[in-house]
Amino acid sequence: MNVLLIGANGQIGQYLVDLLHNSDEHTVKAMVRKEEQAEVLKDKGVESIVADLEGNVDEISAAVDGCDAVIFTAGSGGSTGSDKTLLVDLDGAAKAVEAAEKQGVKRFVMVSALQAHNRENWNDKLRPYYVAKHYADNVIEASNLTYTIIRPGGLLNEPGTGNVSVAENLTRGSIPREDVARTVMAALTEEKTFRRSFDVTAGDHEITEALRNL
């Protein structure tokens, strides 16, 4: 598949660029916000496109054009305020869904957050972020896309282990970003994940096997 990776410059995104670029099965088009980011990718031999999630849907549609799948791992991050959370994490995600629908691209993988579907389990400090993720996930689930919503626990920068736990509800846990990226990769073609949403944390099951047993 030719995959549009939205949020390619993020921490999980950078792992995914490498995984997709080195894969025999897939090719990647990396969507980034800035020209400099595109240049860095170009130097690595990775196709990239500059587009802004705060722009209009047509801009994102143009990025989706020619792709077979979309991965959304963009986020406004912790250093900006909730304005950007609303504009990027919520409305930006909804625009990506609309762009995929417009271009007839069915496959859509979203990186969400652990328990984003359960308000009772939202971390008080991150509550506004969870609101945005929750309603973005709602938009995806209400769409006709062949979606997978992956909700990772607390993100760690340590190296991945290749082993995870996946389930509709894992009330707490953390996971290396590298393993989130690998889970996204494995989910891309695993039909057991189609039109499914699930939590993922570090665990004891090899990733492809864990997804096959979802």
Add this chain to the structure above:
Amino acid sequence: MNVLLIGANGQIGQYLVDLLHNSDEHTVKAMVRKEEQAEVLKDKGVESIVADLEGNVDEISAAVDGCDAVIFTAGSGGSTGSDKTLLVDLDGAAKAVEAAEKQGVKRFVMVSALQAHNRENWNDKLRPYYVAKHYADNVIEASNLTYTIIRPGGLLNEPGTGNVSVAENLTRGSIPREDVARTVMAALTEEKTFRRSFDVTAGDHEITEALRNL
């Protein structure tokens, strides 16, 4: 009808308290955030209940209990940041919908914002607010409630005229808050507004007639 008014202490809410309280058709239960606000209402002879849209759904369900309709005109307002916009205007509204569904209360009237359904027409400065209103409206439209979503133009503090324009799309305009409150009142029992969403601005048509011709 016995109406739960959420946001009774807001500027539109205060007009609605009086309209509902003085009505022969309806009674009002005014939901407010603070005990002092409840005391002021009590002194006026208005039934009130203290509940927090940032609390859990059960708290709001208890307020909805015994009512026949819910009006939502709460908002975090311009003096707080987008954190509160996410928590109150979006998630708080969704909680009110859930509470109504839980209690089997079908009638739900939402005060939204002009063109909240059309991203292209969002005011750049108010864009995060529009995102929240848009996805709150989405939640209502996806529910099984007998909803009406009223999207007023720029809110004015001048006295109402009793005349408005209503349509699915009015690209710009303003309206006195008093006329928004009157439109909400008239919509409550006007079947032409059931499961409908529309813009409203100052205009040339008497409110009940305007809604009847929607």
